[in-house]
Amino acid sequence: KDPRPMKTVFSPLHSRRHVRTELDGGLLIEPHEKPSRAETILARVKDQALGEILEPEEFGLAPIQRVHTPDYVAFLETCWQDWLAAGKPGEAIPAVWAGRGMRHRIPKDIDGRLGYYSFAAETSISEGTWEAARASANVALTAQKLVADGERAAFALCRPPGHHAHADLFGGYCFFNNAAIVAQAFRDQGYGKVAILDVDFHHGNGTQAIFYDRADVLTISLHGDPDLVFPHFLGFEDELGEGTGEGYNLNIVYPPGTPYSTWSQGLETACERIEVFKPDALVVALGVDTFEHDPISFFKLASEDYLSLGQRLAQLGLPTVFTMEGGYDVDAIGVNAVNVMQGFEGKS
Numbered sequence: 001k002d003p004r005p006m007k008t009v010f011s012p013l014h015s016r017r018h019v020r021t022e023l024d025g026g027l028l029i030e031p032h033e034k035p036s037r038a039e040t041i042l043a044r045v046k047d048q049a050l051g052e053i054l055e056p057e058e059f060g061l062a063p064i065q066r067v068h069t070p071d072y073v074a075f076l077e078t079c080w081q082d083w084l085a086a087g088k089p090g091e092a093i094p095a096v097w098a099g100r101g102m103r104h105r106i107p108k109d110i111d112g113r114l115g116y117y118s119f120a121a122e123t124s125i126s127e128g129t130w131e132a133a134r135a136s137a138n139v140a141l142t143a144q145k146l147v148a149d150g151e152r153a154a155f156a157l158c159r160p161p162g163h164h165a166h167a168d169l170f171g172g173y174c175f176f177n178n179a180a181i182v183a184q185a186f187r188d189q190g191y192g193k194v195a196i197l198d199v200d201f202h203h204g205n206g207t208q209a210i211f212y213d214r215a216d217v218l219t220i221s222l223h224g225d226p227d228l229v230f231p232h233f234l235g236f237e238d239e240l241g242e243g244t245g246e247g248y249n250l251n252i253v254y255p256p257g258t259p260y261s262t263w264s265q266g267l268e269t270a271c272e273r274i275e276v277f278k279p280d281a282l283v284v285a286l287g288v289d290t291f292e293h294d295p296i297s298f299f300k301l302a303s304e305d306y307l308s309l310g311q312r313l314a315q316l317g318l319p320t321v322f323t324m325e326g327g328y329d330v331d332a333i334g335v336n337a338v339n340v341m342q343g344f345e346g347k348s
């Protein structure tokens with residue numbers, strides 16, 4: 001509603017997450033999800049004078065636990081200490097999971113608990129990960145508060161990202177599902193219906209799972225075919241929701257090489273579904289790993305396409321919170337992410 005320039009929320013505490021390893025292709029590489037991602041976006045926000053930049057307020061654990069289980073939150077808080085106490089030489093990396101026919105119970109041992117509380121092995125944990133993840137959730141909740149207090153939209157410059165995190169699973173560089181936490185906060189503040197639109201290249205598996213049996217939060221994701229890319233085991237078009245939630249999940253899947261001219265047709269389908277749903281607020285899980293030069297993805301969006309994306313989202317006319325998700329071409333991430341905001345604000 002408020003025509004003032006969009007505010008950005010950012011926490012320097014994101015840099016407390018500085019793992020040195022990512023398991024990839026049988027090697028421990030420099031993580032794609034690196035601190036310079038957030039710093040580059042912040043620099044672009046300043047360079048473009050997008051609007052005011054605020055540090056987050058502290059919201060504590062309660063709004064996080066509206067989405068994540070208390071045992072999972074407690075696990076994340078002590079994981080690194082537990083790992084060190086077990087005398088491990090490297091960073092905490094899950095390496096064992098309950099495969100088919102095994103039992104989903106919570107072991108005492110740290111290796112067992114790492115496996116119980118994760119779905120993938122590329123997301124190392126080390127000193128400061130907990131603090132950064134907590135700050136990222138506070139960034140998202142501060143943006144939600146700005147919108148609830150009357151801003152038309154706000155940009156939660158979150159790091160680490162969140163859309164792959166389930167109620168009690170980390171993975172895909174995600175720990176707390178910031179978009180889900182924002183949606184639940186809107187619901188807890190009396191917004192009857194909320195839509196979450198995930199435009200990250202990857203399926204928002206955590207977000208889908210968290211709301212899968214609910215009709216009050218509509219979850220939509222456009223993404224690369226999970227038959228070919230992460231998260232591999234969720235995100236197919238036949239996943240429509242379950243029980244009360246049937247019809248309130250929508251997956252739109254595209255193949256390698258998809259350009260904006262094709263991808264934007266899916267965006268249109270998503271926007272039409274949102275308009276039918278008539279939500280009281282919109283959360284956009286914004287990944288820009290749909291970019292043509294992204295190192296781990298296979299869509300072909302160009303930087304100017306993010307202006308068009310922002311313009312289309314503004315046409316929905318909803319109170320909107322953007323939560324930063326993926327995007328791994330660090331040189332281009334600032335232009336691409338801020339283009340969405342500038343497009344939303346009317347720049348073409």
Ligand SMILES: NCCCNCCCCCS
Nearest residue numbers: 024122172202230296326
């Ligand atoms: N080397 C590619 C493996 C990628 N695995 C995790 C991808 C997470 C994307 C988060 S938006």
Ligand SMILES: [Mg+2]
Nearest residue numbers: 198200202222
């Ligand atoms: Mg997506």
Ligand SMILES: [Zn+2]
Nearest residue numbers: 200201202326
């Ligand atoms: Zn992604």
